[in-house]
Amino acid sequence: MNALCQHCKQAKATVHITDVAERRERHLCEDCAEREGVIVKQSSQTTNAILQEFIKHKTGLAAVDDRTCPKCGITFREFRLKGLLGCPHDYEAFRPLLLPLIERAHHGATQHLGKVPSAADPALRKQAGLRRLRQQLQEAVDQENYEAAARLRDQLRQMESAEPA
Amino acid sequence: MSLDTLAQNTGEWLHGSGPMSDVVLSSRVRLARNLAEFPFLTTASSEERTGVYRVLAEAISATSAGADAFLVDVEQASTLDRQFLVERHLISRHHAAGEGSRGVSISRNERRAIMINEEDHLRVQVLRGGLQLESVGSEVSEVDDALGARLAFAFDRQLGYLTACPTNVGTGIRVSVMAHLPALRWTKEI
Numbered sequence: 001m002n003a004l005c006q007h008c009k010q011a012k013a014t015v016h017i018t019d020v021a022e023r024r025e026r027h028l029c030e031d032c033a034e035r036e037g038v039i040v041k042q043s044s045q046t047t048n049a050i051l052q053e054f055i056k057h058k059t060g061l062a063a064v065d066d067r068t069c070p071k072c073g074i075t076f077r078e079f080r081l082k083g084l085l086g087c088p089h090d091y092e093a094f095r096p097l098l099l100p101l102i103e104r105a106h107h108g109a110t111q112h113l114g115k116v117p118s119a120a121d122p123a124l125r126k127q128a129g130l131r132r133l134r135q136q137l138q139e140a141v142d143q144e145n146y147e148a149a150a151r152l153r154d155q156l157r158q159m160e161s162a163e164p165a
Numbered sequence: 166m167s168l169d170t171l172a173q174n175t176g177e178w179l180h181g182s183g184p185m186s187d188v189v190l191s192s193r194v195r196l197a198r199n200l201a202e203f204p205f206l207t208t209a210s211s212e213e214r215t216g217v218y219r220v221l222a223e224a225i226s227a228t229s230a231g232a233d234a235f236l237v238d239v240e241q242a243s244t245l246d247r248q249f250l251v252e253r254h255l256i257s258r259h260h261a262a263g264e265g266s267r268g269v270s271i272s273r274n275e276r277r278a279i280m281i282n283e284e285d286h287l288r289v290q291v292l293r294g295g296l297q298l299e300s301v302g303s304e305v306s307e308v309d310d311a312l313g314a315r316l317a318f319a320f321d322r323q324l325g326y327l328t329a330c331p332t333n334v335g336t337g338i339r340v341s342v343m344a345h346l347p348a349l350r351w352t353k354e355i
Contacts, residue, residue: 072208084284087204088319088327091334098331102324105332112325114336115306118313125321 003138007036015039069093130159168246176253176275176292181292185294190343192298193254194305197328197337198287198312201319205329211265214282218266220316221281225270228311230279230289234272239263254292256280267336277308285328287312287336298340305338 011029065077074086138147178191225231248262267282280288319327325335
């Protein structure tokens, strides 16, 4: 086939498109095909780089990767590559990105129910205690251990009505 | 007290004693903590690293965390000494092979080992023979309380204790039991 491009009618048509839905054929030159977004011209970029760009674009990773912690200066990309964070503030800086990861590593849990630092303020300690009791109460109910559940409910009420410590 | 003294004896967990010691060799609980005012070790400068070491070494020796224990400067220790500590399960391979200011506080009975500047600023380990996770857990918790009363650990209301690796975030605890199960191996059940 030696036809000219149907679009510019100057260059040789080297891109042949058969549109199955519209049942038509089109013959374009490389430049016109690229302008219409039908092809991406071969450039110096390797296939790998193109693929990475495509994945980043699709997943929104590009924007995410460049996020930087204002305190220690590491980017989310550096964290992804190393698997280790740079400073405690990263949990603040990357929180929405880290939460799904933490959720997976902790069987779906994203609320700490364990110990709180002994130096922490009393209100924080009380809050943590209440959360822990509620969790235990739920577990007791799930296991149909109503005796324990009743005891935990009373403990909870007592703690909730107590003056803030 | 030095490593030579430890080498004369074996650690408590190697005595083959403790509950269910016919099956369970040892129970171990480890805890990860970081100081709130320092960056994690991935980005810490060597001065900051030394600072963490100094603050933690001081806090350990001033509290019950360091009772009946001695501190080994792992950075200065010989390759042989590091290998010995790894074999005794007192430091990790990662800690032995690491770089920069780091150390470990070891109790005489080798039950308690507190690593400074491993993956996290502080790694507390308690190791005992047989199956006794509760007593091991409470001993770790006591060390945590003693140090936590003096130091500000990195902590978040939602996420708990903050660690360099997000998989450890929360309690910072990992519990493990070493069991000897030869028959299951022979019959290819595991």
